[in-house]
Amino acid sequence: MTRDRTCWCIALLMALLLGTSTPLVLATQSQTSTKVYRIGFLAFGHRPSSDPAAALPLATFRQALRELGYTEGRNLVIDERWAEARLNRLPVLAGELVQLRPDVIVASGASAVRVVKRATQHIPIVIAGAADPVAEGLVASLARPDANVTGVSVLTGRELEGKRLELLKEAVPRVTRVAVILDSTSRLEPAPLEVAARALGLTLLLSGETESPDEYRDAFAEMVRDGADAIYAPETPINVRHRQLIVELALKYRLPAIYGSREFVEAGGLMAYGPNFAELFRRAAVYVDKILKGATPRDLPVEQPMHFELVINAKTMKALGLSFPPTILIGVDEVIR
Numbered sequence: 001m002t003r004d005r006t007c008w009c010i011a012l013l014m015a016l017l018l019g020t021s022t023p024l025v026l027a028t029q030s031q032t033s034t035k036v037y038r039i040g041f042l043a044f045g046h047r048p049s050s051d052p053a054a055a056l057p058l059a060t061f062r063q064a065l066r067e068l069g070y071t072e073g074r075n076l077v078i079d080e081r082w083a084e085a086r087l088n089r090l091p092v093l094a095g096e097l098v099q100l101r102p103d104v105i106v107a108s109g110a111s112a113v114r115v116v117k118r119a120t121q122h123i124p125i126v127i128a129g130a131a132d133p134v135a136e137g138l139v140a141s142l143a144r145p146d147a148n149v150t151g152v153s154v155l156t157g158r159e160l161e162g163k164r165l166e167l168l169k170e171a172v173p174r175v176t177r178v179a180v181i182l183d184s185t186s187r188l189e190p191a192p193l194e195v196a197a198r199a200l201g202l203t204l205l206l207s208g209e210t211e212s213p214d215e216y217r218d219a220f221a222e223m224v225r226d227g228a229d230a231i232y233a234p235e236t237p238i239n240v241r242h243r244q245l246i247v248e249l250a251l252k253y254r255l256p257a258i259y260g261s262r263e264f265v266e267a268g269g270l271m272a273y274g275p276n277f278a279e280l281f282r283r284a285a286v287y288v289d290k291i292l293k294g295a296t297p298r299d300l301p302v303e304q305p306m307h308f309e310l311v312i313n314a315k316t317m318k319a320l321g322l323s324f325p326p327t328i329l330i331g332v333d334e335v336i337r
Helices: 002-032 052-067 087-099 110-119 159-171 190-199 213-225 237-241 243-252 262-266 277-292 314-319
Strands: 037-043 076-082 104-108 125-128 149-152 177-180 203-206 230-233 257-259 271-275 308-313 334-336
Touching: 037 087, 037 110, 052 076, 052 277, 076 087, 087 110, 104 110, 104 277, 110 125, 125 277, 149 277, 159 190, 159 230, 159 257, 159 271, 159 308, 177 190, 177 213, 190 203, 213 243, 230 243, 237 243, 243 257, 243 262, 257 262, 262 271, 262 308, 262 334, 271 277, 308 314, 314 334
Parallel strands: 037 076, 037 104, 104 125, 125 149, 177 203, 177 230, 230 257, 257 271, 308 334
Antiparallel strands: 271 308
16 A cells, blocks of 8 residues: 555656656747747948947847847847958958858848849848949849849939939029049949939039048049039048048038938038938848748849938028028928038
């Protein structure tokens, strides 16, 4: 009787132990089996620590991923690489990312996308802002990329530059000669821009390739001597890095200016027209999420910006003695004071 009771107690104890340990085992297995995704990030421009303009888009990208359920340190690792606007660094950095075998590589800028595409034909690549990906040979078409590349483009074609010239002329009708500030990384094709300029009765003055502060100063002085009465500075990486200097030079020579992104206006520039890059990075996070959940790039059409924002600086407008017509003011998305 005692032996039977002892055996029964042992059996009961074993059952209790197994019963209570099973959830613990399952919980441990669940924790250890959580998939950790790795995202490589390559940008042609400057890292946020050296240029705060890069901070907001990347922060928005991370926030969008968190909203989609990805948390760094839990189920996500992001490996960043920044070329600091040096083309010769891109292949090395792309190679480093490919060696890490990430699930997706996000590339910002056409040059970065091109180099990553050469480095891998298998790892999915998400574009986070690149001009004209079809013309650049990054995808076969916007509707069906037909490669390992998809994402969010800045625009298709070069219509945007023409629109900027149109806005500049509408805002300041007296403008006739526009200096275009090109840096050493600019891929802007002047022919379509010149066609748009002629239609508006404008003459373009193209700067030489600028990179150092002294080269910017020399370019401004030369173009002013050539009769420039306004400035257009595209949002190239080196232009963005030197935006404060460009804005100061434009004000020094009292030149109305239109820029390619809001960062120039926040630095004191007169006006800017272009996509919101933070929003482009938010959309890039959506592409990353779809790919991590099983979608293939060739089945995800390349997205274009749905909206281009017009931002003006009221203080600079007043400093230049300008008064914009109602046709401009009615289309303004934001006034920085």
